[in-house]
Amino acid sequence: MTFTGRELRSTIKDGKLTLSLEQVEIDDPADDEIVVRVEAAPINPSDLGLLLGPSDLATLEMRPRSEAGLTFSIPEARLASVQGRLGQSMGVGNEGAGTVVAAGRDAASLEGKRVGMIGGAMYADYRRIKAAEVIPLPDGATAAEGAAMFVNPLTALGFVETARQGGHTGIIHTAAASNLGQMLQKICLNDGMTLINIVRSQEQMAVLREIGASHVLNSQDEDFTARLAEAVEETGATIAFDAIGGGTLGSDILRAMEQVQVRQMAEYNRYGSNILKQLYIYGALDPSPVVLDRLKFGFQWSASGWLLSPFLQKAGPEVVQRMRSRVVDELTTTFASQYSRVISLAEALEPEVLLAYERKATGEKFLIDPSKG
Amino acid sequence: MTFTGRELRSTIKDGKLTLSLEQVEIDDPADDEIVVRVEAAPINPSDLGLLLGPSDLATLEMRPRSEAGLTFSIPEARLASVQGRLGQSMGVGNEGAGTVVAAGRDAASLEGKRVGMIGGAMYADYRRIKAAEVIPLPDGATAAEGAAMFVNPLTALGFVETARQGGHTGIIHTAAASNLGQMLQKICLNDGMTLINIVRSQEQMAVLREIGASHVLNSQDEDFTARLAEAVEETGATIAFDAIGGGTLGSDILRAMEQVQVRQMAEYNRYGSNILKQLYIYGALDPSPVVLDRLKFGFQWSASGWLLSPFLQKAGPEVVQRMRSRVVDELTTTFASQYSRVISLAEALEPEVLLAYERKATGEKFLIDPSKG
Numbered sequence: 001m002t003f004t005g006r007e008l009r010s011t012i013k014d015g016k017l018t019l020s021l022e023q024v025e026i027d028d029p030a031d032d033e034i035v036v037r038v039e040a041a042p043i044n045p046s047d048l049g050l051l052l053g054p055s056d057l058a059t060l061e062m063r064p065r066s067e068a069g070l071t072f073s074i075p076e077a078r079l080a081s082v083q084g085r086l087g088q089s090m091g092v093g094n095e096g097a098g099t100v101v102a103a104g105r106d107a108a109s110l111e112g113k114r115v116g117m118i119g120g121a122m123y124a125d126y127r128r129i130k131a132a133e134v135i136p137l138p139d140g141a142t143a144a145e146g147a148a149m150f151v152n153p154l155t156a157l158g159f160v161e162t163a164r165q166g167g168h169t170g171i172i173h174t175a176a177a178s179n180l181g182q183m184l185q186k187i188c189l190n191d192g193m194t195l196i197n198i199v200r201s202q203e204q205m206a207v208l209r210e211i212g213a214s215h216v217l218n219s220q221d222e223d224f225t226a227r228l229a230e231a232v233e234e235t236g237a238t239i240a241f242d243a244i245g246g247g248t249l250g251s252d253i254l255r256a257m258e259q260v261q262v263r264q265m266a267e268y269n270r271y272g273s274n275i276l277k278q279l280y281i282y283g284a285l286d287p288s289p290v291v292l293d294r295l296k297f298g299f300q301w302s303a304s305g306w307l308l309s310p311f312l313q314k315a316g317p318e319v320v321q322r323m324r325s326r327v328v329d330e331l332t333t334t335f336a337s338q339y340s341r342v343i344s345l346a347e348a349l350e351p352e353v354l355l356a357y358e359r360k361a362t363g364e365k366f367l368i369d370p371s372k373g
Numbered sequence: 374m375t376f377t378g379r380e381l382r383s384t385i386k387d388g389k390l391t392l393s394l395e396q397v398e399i400d401d402p403a404d405d406e407i408v409v410r411v412e413a414a415p416i417n418p419s420d421l422g423l424l425l426g427p428s429d430l431a432t433l434e435m436r437p438r439s440e441a442g443l444t445f446s447i448p449e450a451r452l453a454s455v456q457g458r459l460g461q462s463m464g465v466g467n468e469g470a471g472t473v474v475a476a477g478r479d480a481a482s483l484e485g486k487r488v489g490m491i492g493g494a495m496y497a498d499y500r501r502i503k504a505a506e507v508i509p510l511p512d513g514a515t516a517a518e519g520a521a522m523f524v525n526p527l528t529a530l531g532f533v534e535t536a537r538q539g540g541h542t543g544i545i546h547t548a549a550a551s552n553l554g555q556m557l558q559k560i561c562l563n564d565g566m567t568l569i570n571i572v573r574s575q576e577q578m579a580v581l582r583e584i585g586a587s588h589v590l591n592s593q594d595e596d597f598t599a600r601l602a603e604a605v606e607e608t609g610a611t612i613a614f615d616a617i618g619g620g621t622l623g624s625d626i627l628r629a630m631e632q633v634q635v636r637q638m639a640e641y642n643r644y645g646s647n648i649l650k651q652l653y654i655y656g657a658l659d660p661s662p663v664v665l666d667r668l669k670f671g672f673q674w675s676a677s678g679w680l681l682s683p684f685l686q687k688a689g690p691e692v693v694q695r696m697r698s699r700v701v702d703e704l705t706t707t708f709a710s711q712y713s714r715v716i717s718l719a720e721a722l723e724p725e726v727l728l729a730y731e732r733k734a735t736g737e738k739f740l741i742d743p744s745k746g
Contacts, residue, residue: 049643050643081668081669083635084635084638084641084642085641085643088641090641245667245668248662251662262456262457265457268457268458268461268463269457270422270423270458271422271680271682274682274683281667282672284668287668289624289664289665289666289667290664290665290667291662291663291664291665292662292663292664292665292676293662294618294654294662294663294678295454295618295657295660296454298678299655299678299679299680299683300678300680300683301677301678302675302676302677302678303665303675303676303677304674304675304676304677305667305671305672305673305674305675306672307644307672307673309644310647310672310673
């Protein structure tokens with residue numbers, strides 16, 4: 001039995017990025033593979049980079065040809081950053097969930113099961129994939145519940161794991177009202193790790209208080225800097241995970257950490273405290289450069305990128321297995337995702353829909369359900 | 374026998390920083406201590422922070438009282454950064470060399486020996502110090518030759534050690550024509566580590582070529598960026614040690630590293646290469662914030678402070694002993710320092726002399742010899 005279905009593809013060529021739905025025939029699964037009918041796939045901020053590249057969204061135009069699809073122009077200066085993908089038709093969508101409709105010889109036990117999976121190209125009717133890259137969902141779980149069981153849950157668990165490995169006892173998180181941020185708060189409450197949440201509105205503060213957060217700061221408040229200093233004093237936080245990236249917020253955080261540490265020093269040291277203050281930047285809500293006023297935080301500081309897959313590789317199979325099991329166990333509690341809108345594969349390419357999910361507004365989260373058309 | 378001598382002291386009080394020479398009586402050494410007559414102590418950039426604090430040099434004034442000394446005003450906004458030292462009379466000078474004039478019972482073998490030492494408060498006629506913190510100089514070595522055997526030599530060796538521990542095979546160094554930079558180049562030549570030197574003038578390029586450097590770039594050249602890319606391509610450098618700190622040079626370096634790594638990738642990854650690119654900032658020739666255009670270098674990057682003493686602590690006693698022995702063995706070759714001027718302790722407080730060593734100009738390096746007065 002062979003399957004035929006649509007795959008959402010993103011292609012950059014001749015200075016233009018084109019999004020299209022390609023009709024493809026799915027090859028039979030190899031012995032260690034399965035074919036999954038995709039029933040739910042979230043649109044994560046991390047999917048948008050591959051989907052839209054460095055397109056100028058203002059140039060959005062309906063393709064003049066007969067196929068469904070959208071075309072954007074890419075400014076000349078930004079083309080260098082995507083040199084490596086020019087001319088390639090790329091599948092999009094990091095993760096998803098669905099039902100196994102065909103299985104290779106070594107994966108027969110998965111036949112008919114509902115699974116969550118990670119591996120790219122999930123915005124499609126069918127996905128052929130190695131059995132090792134999927135996780136069977138607990139009985140009764142819907143595809144929507146299992147669609148986002150990798151990126152956000154493993155990232156949130158990875159933050160806590162990273163903090164523990166570095167000997168930190170308090171975490172600061174920015175853009176903290178996101179699905180990821182809510183998971184992180186629940187994990188921290190459960191695991192006894194202190195967490196300072198930084199958000200940008202009263203509404204977002206309420207979302208986090210609702211699930212039990214004790215430290216929630218609004219960066220738009222006039223007295224934000226003073227409140228940040230107080231919260232760091234109370235928690236002794238020395239590690240931060242920052243989704244924003246650009247600007248001076250990361251610098252302000254490192255500075256607040258250093259000030260607290262310096263006050264606890266018995267003896268003056270002009271190089272500052274000898275406690276490492278660590279800033280991890282994992283997102284790019286603000287793509288402008290990060291500006292670090294480093295002389296304000298001594299010499300024991302570090303700012304680094306944080307990315308899930310290298311973290312998992314470094315953590316090793318045992319840690320990864322432990323994290324995956326926990327996600328399955330707490331799928332509908334700690335790791336529940338909220339979606340504001342469920343769209344079809346075709347709708348994902350409608351201009352007004354695309355502009356809506358591209359905004360990455362907190363509280364708005366889209367799920368693609370290919371069965372809707 | 375007791376010793377009486379002068380100590381250079383820096384004190385911040387009532388918004389002013391005062392430098393003075395205090396007459397002090399040296400306590401008898403404890404069993405594990407010695408008293409050293411200081412004969413040479415370098416003025417390193419790292420000494421100036423404690424010496425001058427955040428003073429406004431334009432406010433330099435001769436003290437109106439009878440003692441020799443200088444007074445500066447400190448702008449209100451900068452006082453917070455030195456909260457921890459207010460009112461304390463602080464000795465200055467990280468390292469020096471001299472002759473042991475008294476020794477405790479357990480350190481009798483050092484009596485009369487010439488030693489190099491580290492531990493602060495070296496701008497003085499005498500320094501009482503633990504025997505474990507000094508190293509006897511090789512026979513025939515002068516105090517000037519042994520005066521700077523800790524900070525620069527251990528830092529240069531520490532850079533290479535840090536690079537090796539991180540699995541890096543090529544280093545980039547900025548402000549590379551300094552005494553430290555020359556030591557680093559000699560070590561790299563000897564140890565087979567590739568080094569890219571970045572300097573700011575033709576004269577500095579010549580200094581490094583003279584000692585055998587093969588990669589020397591002038592950041593003032595119009596085609597600097599292109600040359601940096603070439604040099605990184607040739608060497609595969611993935612770690613940098615930056616004395617400048619402020620501005621965008623560090624960002625340009627990380628970007629050049631990433632571009633080279635991305636060109637070697639078999640498959641496009643929108644998160645960039647999975648090779649860690651590490652920037653260590655160890656100086657502050659430019660005190661302005663560091664500006665990192667991080668989206669140009671993927672997610673596997675890190676920028677951190679680098680400081681000698683925490684490095685040594687982390688490296689452990691075996692590594693430190695190996696490094697110290699090498700410094701003694703190569704004291705007059707690899708680790709030779711050049712001084713442009715030898716001044717007395719009193720001259721260190723003359724306004725025009727102070728302004729000269731405060732400039733930190735490459736090629737200008739001051740040595741204090743208290744025996745000169």
